[in-house]
Amino acid sequence: xxxxxxxxxxxxxxxxxxxxxxxxxxxxxxxxxxxxxxxxxxxxxxxxxxxxxxxxxxxxxxxxxxxxxxxxxxxxxxxxxxxxxxxxxxxxxxxxxxxxxxxxxxxxxxxxxxxxxxxxxxxxxxxxxxxxxxxxxxxxxxxxxxxxxxxxxxxxxxxxxxxxxxxxxxxxxxxxxxxxxxxxxxxxxxxxxxxxxxxxxxxxxxxxxxxxxxxxxxxxxxxxxxxxxxxxxxxxxxxxxxxxxxxxxxxxxxxxxxxxxxxxxxxxxxxxxxxxxxxxxxxxxxxxxxxxxxxxxxxxxxxxxxxxxxxxxxxxxxxxxxxxxxxxxxxxxxxxxxxxxxxxxxxxxxxxxxxxxxxxxxxxxxxxxxxxxxxxxxxxxxxxxxxxxxxxxxxxxxxxxxxxx
Amino acid sequence: xxxxxxxxxxxxxxxxxxxxxxxxxxxxxxxxxxxxxxxxxxxxxxxxxxxxxxxxxxxxxxxxxxxxxxxxxxxxxxxxxxxxxxxxxxxxxxxxxxxxxxxxxxxxxxxxxxxxxxxxxxxxxxxxxxxxxxxxxxxxxxxxxxxxxxxxxxx
Numbered sequence: 001x002x003x004x005x006x007x008x009x010x011x012x013x014x015x016x017x018x019x020x021x022x023x024x025x026x027x028x029x030x031x032x033x034x035x036x037x038x039x040x041x042x043x044x045x046x047x048x049x050x051x052x053x054x055x056x057x058x059x060x061x062x063x064x065x066x067x068x069x070x071x072x073x074x075x076x077x078x079x080x081x082x083x084x085x086x087x088x089x090x091x092x093x094x095x096x097x098x099x100x101x102x103x104x105x106x107x108x109x110x111x112x113x114x115x116x117x118x119x120x121x122x123x124x125x126x127x128x129x130x131x132x133x134x135x136x137x138x139x140x141x142x143x144x145x146x147x148x149x150x151x152x153x154x155x156x157x158x159x160x161x162x163x164x165x166x167x168x169x170x171x172x173x174x175x176x177x178x179x180x181x182x183x184x185x186x187x188x189x190x191x192x193x194x195x196x197x198x199x200x201x202x203x204x205x206x207x208x209x210x211x212x213x214x215x216x217x218x219x220x221x222x223x224x225x226x227x228x229x230x231x232x233x234x235x236x237x238x239x240x241x242x243x244x245x246x247x248x249x250x251x252x253x254x255x256x257x258x259x260x261x262x263x264x265x266x267x268x269x270x271x272x273x274x275x276x277x278x279x280x281x282x283x284x285x286x287x288x289x290x291x292x293x294x295x296x297x298x299x300x301x302x303x304x305x306x307x308x309x310x311x312x313x314x315x316x317x318x319x320x321x322x323x324x325x326x327x328x329x330x331x332x333x334x335x336x337x338x339x340x341x342x343x344x345x346x347x348x349x350x351x352x353x354x355x356x357x358x359x360x361x362x363x364x365x366x367x368x369x370x371x372x373x374x375x376x377x378x379x380x381x382x383x384x385x386x387x388x389x390x391x392x393x394x395x396x397x398x399x400x401x402x403x404x405x
Numbered sequence: 406x407x408x409x410x411x412x413x414x415x416x417x418x419x420x421x422x423x424x425x426x427x428x429x430x431x432x433x434x435x436x437x438x439x440x441x442x443x444x445x446x447x448x449x450x451x452x453x454x455x456x457x458x459x460x461x462x463x464x465x466x467x468x469x470x471x472x473x474x475x476x477x478x479x480x481x482x483x484x485x486x487x488x489x490x491x492x493x494x495x496x497x498x499x500x501x502x503x504x505x506x507x508x509x510x511x512x513x514x515x516x517x518x519x520x521x522x523x524x525x526x527x528x529x530x531x532x533x534x535x536x537x538x539x540x541x542x543x544x545x546x547x548x549x550x551x552x553x554x555x556x557x558x559x560x
Contacts, residue, residue: 026495026498026501026502027494027498027535028536028537029498029502030498030502030536031536033505035505036501036502036505036517040520040521043517043518043520043521043522044521044524045525048524048525048526048527051529052529054529055529055532055533055536056533
């Protein structure tokens with residue numbers, strides 16, 4: 001006990017000593033000037049800003065201001081992905097939300113527990129999409145089931161009733177998307193897509209929720225019949241589809257138009273089970289596909305800015321990652337286990353990519369340039385015999401952001 | 406004195422009376438000075454109150470570099486900026502006050518960025534010491550309830 005109080009006292013002394021040298025009146029003057037303080041805080045990353053709420057009442061009110069939050073999100077829209085959320089054993093009774101920090105830190109990542117008490121059963125809430133710092137969740141006990149949350153600030157918004165235009169089945173079968181780009185607008189949209197047949201034609205019916213007007217809107221566009229497609233990714237103001245024909249299909253969210261662009265035959269787009277990654281990375285749309293389940297080499301394709309084709313960006317050799325597995329397992333991995341690219345993170349340099357891979361119960365981050373790898377997560381101690389490609393189906397990106405919802 | 410000056414030169418006088426002769430293009434990087442020049446309410450000597458010679462010299466150095474290097478590579482300018490703002494805290498905060506008061510946008514941007522980088526990893530306690538004179542604050546107000554509230558975990 002005595003020892004404890006002694007250390008306390010000496011620590012206190014140290015702090016007082018620090019005060020006289022580090023505290024500056026010029027700094028205090030700046031802290032008292034709201035304009036200047038805003039100018040500084042707007043440049044501080046979201047993670048630190050959340051901590052700084054407890055500096056003083058003034059800092060708290062400044063940081064909690066929604067205008068500040070929007071400005072901060074617009075300024076820091078290029079923030080990088082700091083963690084990934086994914087479900088292990090999706091579609092099975094013991095599916096669990098897992099999270100890994102990309103930098104490999106053992107930090108505690110936020111969970112969905114802040115929704116406890118808000119919805120009937122928060123354990124029934126699942127993440128559907130993530131988009132530039134916001135996530136779209138759904139909870140089957142709600143009508144409509146959708147909730148938009150910000151995991152950093154733990155704020156959420158329960159979306160209102162869709163309205164009489166849509167049937168019950170509509171709400172259940174729809175594919176939901178979140179469209180949000182803080183660099184363009186502080187508002188987000190939620191889009192629900194469904195295919196329907198009426199009047200001898202097939203249509204894509206879309207319900208659009210806008211956070212600006214807090215209301216739903218119903219539109220439908222003719223379905224381009226000979227182009228099979230599946231909506232997948234929000235990027236560059238549009239929802240993009242992976243299409244097996246030589247067409248690229250996208251739905252422009254602002255213009256509310258479905259646009260088809262012819263694509264060259266090469267490279268050929270493979271069937272969905274051969275697609276390892278289709279998503280955004282550092283402002284570009286990337287595609288990774290391999291004909292075999294666990295090809296040890298593949299290319300990273302990048303969509304041309306004007307949608308006229310895919311460019312080969314980088315050829316990856318995956319062999320170095322085998323070193324994290326025991327020798328006895330390596331053969332099985334090459335032969336029969338599938339892998340999935342959870343996320344691609346772009347570094348400072350043009351060709352500096354880091355792939356986050358899910359392979360045989362492990363999550364590994366692999367830098368293709370320096371060929372360095374790091375094991376981020378290991379579930380292989382669990383009693384799961386078969387690690388099919390579906391054990392870790394989709395990953396949701398966690399980007400720290402102050403964006404208001 | 407003003408007659409001996411070239412036409413596009415201005416004299417800036419710091420709060421402690423020192424005078425600096427600078428080209429007008431450089432001086433008008435400060436919006437406050439630009440307004441004065443445009444309104445023609447300034448003679449050739451422009452007083453810069455609240456900014457001492459030491460700080461004013463630094464501000465002028467920054468503006469000169471930015472004026473000269475408009476054609477230069479942006480990356481060069483970035484290195485200059487990061488080296489320029491990398492100085493002692495006292496000078497840094499004085500510079501911010503000066504840049505804000507004289508409305509020199511580029512300088513203010515670079516300085517605020519630097520402070521943001523500096524404080525982002527700091528603890529709340531450290532921030533309070535630095536920006537609020539926390540010890541003094543704590544003793545004077547003995548507002549312990551607020552402190553308990555502040556120390557609760559926001560994560």
